[in-house]
Each structure stands twice: as structure tokens, then as C-alpha cells.
Amino acid sequence: MAQWWSWADAQTLDPRINGKAIEMRKWILVIAAYVQCASASAAEWEHIATIDSGGGTVSIDVTSIASGDSGYKKAWFKWIYAKPRPVGIAMDGNKAPMFQESLTLDLFNCRERKYGEMQAIYRDPNGEVVGSFSKQHAYQANWSEVAPETIGEMMLERVCRTWLPK
Secondary structure (H helix, E strand, O other), X not given: OOOOOOHHHHHHHOHHHHHHHHHHHHHXXXXXXXXXXXXXXXXXXXXXXXOOOOOOEEEEEHHHOEEOHXXXXXXXXXXXXXXXXXXXXXXXXXXXXXEEEEEEEEEEEOOOOEEEEEEEEEEOOOOOEEEEEEOOOHHHOOOEEXXXXXHHHHHHHHHHOOOOOO
């Protein structure tokens, strides 16, 4: 008489063994999905330049480089200053809040060599947000020409050399 099942088949038919295997597979899939999502959303900061004699830096999140409104490119930048500085000017006689780090979302017109800031978040030395602003449309970005041999030129060149699929 031919044997139509094997010991491996018996293990998969046994609900005690099969149930544990299915449960283990579920956990592996959940963990794999979590790792994938976490790595997909994590910023990947690349140094662009040193911005002051105290060691302040500007970096780009290379995972944020994307096509923006009207064919512009956009990216997030992190500015870390050696010493705190004021967020704007306090108009009410009070002291302006101080920040030491800012995150900015900048748009770039690669062909015309212009850039504009769309969003900024300012953090104090403890990491607390002390100010922010946001613009909704590219035409509101206060476009500026990029001067040669500046940090702005380094930012533009880094963003514009990144090929993006259509």
C-alpha cells in the first residue's frame, strides 16, 4: 500500500503545531512590515556645509528630495547653530524666543537657479519648538537667485543633481 502522507504532512495537519507555525509567521510579517515602514520614513541626513566658526552645520535629508509644485524640486534641511539665536524680532517689547536648530523645507528651480523657503520649524537647545511658519503655494516662497560660492549654491546643486523618476 502506498503511503500518501509523510511525517511533515502530519505536523502541518496537527493544529497544535500548525497553529504555532502560523502565529510565528504572523509575527515575522508584522515585524518585517514595521521595520520596512520605520526605515522608509526615517530621515537620512547628509552633511552639506559648516555654517559658522563654532561648528554649526547644515544637512539635507536625502530621503526627502522630491518633485514639488510646478516641477520644482524640494527637500528638507537641518540647520544646527553653535549658539542660540532669536526667532525673528519681538514686536511687543518682550525678548524673542531663542532657537539653536531649524528644519526648513526649500523649493528649488534648477533651471533658473532660484530657491524659496516653504516651511520652517525652530527648536530651542532642548529640542522644544519655539516657532514655525508654512506657506501653501510655490508662488509664496519669496524666491531668490542663488549666489555663487554660497551654502545656497551647495544646497541647490545637491538637490538638482538628484534624478527623480516621473
